[in-house]
Amino acid sequence: MQSSLAFGSEENVLSLMEKRRKVSLIWQVVFLLATSLAILFLVLLLFSIIDSTFGYAALAYEVEPSSLVEGRQHLSEFSRLQLEETARSRLSSGILRRVEYEKPIADRSDKDLTALLEQYVVKPSVLRTWGLWESLTNQDEIEMYLQEQDQAVLTFKNWLTFDFLFADQSANPLYAGIRTALLGSLWIILITFLFAFPIGVGSAIYLQEYAKPNRLSRLLQLNIFNLSAVPSIIYGLLGLAVFVRAMEGLTSGSVFSTTVDTTANGRTILSGGLTLGLLVLPIIIINTQEALKAVPDSLRMSSYCIGATKWQTTWGQVLPVSIDRILTGTILALSRALGETAPLVVIGASTFISVDPSGIFSKFTTLPIQIYQWSARPQGAYRNVAGAAIIALMILLMILNSSAIIIRDRLSKKKRMEA
C-alpha cells in the first residue's frame, strides 16, 4: 500500500508503467533507426560510386563507322580485312608511316587496330553519360535524348577497364587512364614506409621500453596524441615550407647531380613521401606502442633473468613476438597515407602529367589527386572516370588491408608453432 500512496491509485501506477514501457520501446526503435542509417550511408556511398562507373554513354563520332564500311555500326563488327584496309586508306600518311614503323599493320592485333582507328579516324567524343540506375530505369529519357541528337550513338560503357588501369592521362575522358597516378601512389607510400617505419618503431620502443615515467616522457606521449589529431592539411603546409622550399636542393635531387630534371622545384615524390611520413608517424608510434604493451612482462623478466641486456631483451624477445601487430598497425597507417589527398595538393603535386615517375626526384600525381582533379571538372564524363578511379583506389586499399590480415595470421601461426 505504501507504493500506491506514493504514486497515486493503482490505475495511475499501471498507466505510468505503460508509459515507461512505451518510452523504452520508442527509444529502442530510435537506436535501431540510427544504426540502420549508418549502414544505409555505407550502402549509398558504394552505390553512388558503382552507379557512375557503369552506364549508358551517348557518343558522337567525327567519322561514322558506317561510312567507312557499308552497313557496319561499330568498329567491333569490322572483319580483319576491313580493319586493315580502313587503316591503310584512312590514316593520314604521317601517322600511317609512324604506325608502320613501330609495328607493321599486318602484324597488329584486331584490338590494336580498332584502338588505332578509334583514336585517329573515328574520334569518338562523349556527349552525355547516364549512371547505372538511370540506364536501367529511365530508358525513355535516354531514347528522347537520342532522338534529339541525330548523330549520337548509344553504348553501354564500363568505365573501369584494363585499358583504364594502364593508360596515361588524356584530354578525352574516353582514353583517360590512371597508370601514372597508380605508380605515383606506390612510389609515395614506399618512401613513406622507409621514412616513417624505422623512426616510428624506434620512438615506440623508447617510450614503451626505455622511458622512465617522468615529465619528459609524459610530454612526448601527449605530443604524439596531439599530433595524431592535427588536420592533415597542416602537415601539407609543413611539407611545403620544409621539404619543398627549404630543402629544395635535396628533394629535387639537384644536390646530387646536375643532370637531374629540376623542373619539379622540389615538388617531387621524395617531398610527398616525407610529408606523408610525418603524417603517419604518430599513428605508427601509437600502434606500435599498443603492440609492445600486449607483450607480457614475464617474457622480459625471464630474459633479464638469464642475463640478457635491455636491448638483447627488446631485440631478441619483445620484438619477435610483437612484430605481427607492429606490421599490421604500420600497414593500416600506410593505407591512411594511400588515401590522403590534401597534404599532397598543398605541397603541389602535379595536376597533369603523362610521364611515368622514374625515381624519387620525379614530379608525381597520385590516385586520390587524380580523383580530385576529375571530380572537380564540370564535364559529366569525368565524373564517371573519377568513379572508376575510386573503385581502383578502394581495391588497392582492400589488397593492402587484407595483406595486413594475412601477415598477422601467418606470423601468429608461426609463433604458436614455435611455442
Place this chain on the structure above:
Amino acid sequence: MLIDTPQFGKKHRLHERIIESVMFLFALFSMLITVGIVVILTRESFLFFSDPKVNLVGFLTGRDWQPMIDQFGFLPLLNATFTTSIIAMLLGIPVGLFVAIYLAEYANDRMRGILKPTLEVLAGIPTIVYGYFALTFMTPLLRSLFGQSRVEIYNTASAGLVIGILVLPMIATMAEDAISSVPKELRLAAYALGGTKIETTFKVVIPAALSGLSATFLLALSRAIGETMVVALAAGAGPKLTANPFKAAETITGYIVRISGGDVSYNSVDYNSIFALGLVLFLITFTLNLVSRKVSTIFHQEYE
C-alpha cells in the same frame, strides 16, 4: 681470495647506450614535428601580418576576404568552416551516439559482428571519396528535396552533412568505448531500483560516461573543422559571408587547398596567407584536442 665481481660498468655496455640514445632521438623527432609546425606557421604568419596591406585587426574583424583588392578579413572563411562543422555535428553526434548506445547496450553478438566491420569500412574510406559522394549524391539529393533554385550547385549543407557521415564511425567507436567502460555495478544498481533499460541508460550510464563522451564530441568537432577534401569539392570556391547553408562558401581548408593547388610564388601575400590561415586552423584544432584530452582524463580519475 675474493672472487672478481662481474663488471657491469658502462664501458662494457657502450652499444647499449648508443642504441638507447638513438631510440631517444627518434622519440624526440615527433617533438620536432610539433616545433616545426609551430615555428613555420608563426614565421610565415608574421611575414603575412608584416605586409603593409594586412593588419591584424582587419584580419580578425574584416568581413571580406578578397586578396585581389587587399581585403583580408578571415570571418567569411571562419564562418563557412563553422557552418559545415556545425551541420556535421548536428548529424554526426546524435546518430553516432545512438549507434554507440545501441552497440554497447542493446546489440547482440551477431549485430555487433555486422556493425563493427561496417563502421570500420566507413572509417577506412579515404576522405576524397566522401567528397565525391557529396558532389554526386548529396548535392543532387538536397537540390531535388529543397528546389533547384534554392540550393546552389556548391553549398555548405551538402559538405556539412557528408562530413557528419565521415565523423560518424569515429564518434560511434569512441562513444561506445566510453559507454562500455562505465562499471557494470552502476547499471545493476539502477535496475535494482526498478529502472527500465532506457532510464538506466539515460539517467545513469550516459551521465557517468559524460566526460568520455564530451571528449569524443570535441575530437570529432576538431576533425570536422580540419576536414579538407569534402569542402574543397562540395562547398564551393570563393569566400562568402553567408548564414544560408544552401549557398556556396569557402572554408579555411578549402581556401588553403585552392590557393596552394594553383601556382603561387613564394613570399607573395597569397603564399603567406595560407600559412596565417593554417595557424588559425592549428590553434583551433589544437585547443580542441587538448581540452578533449583533459576532459577524458577527468573520467579516468573518477572510476579507477
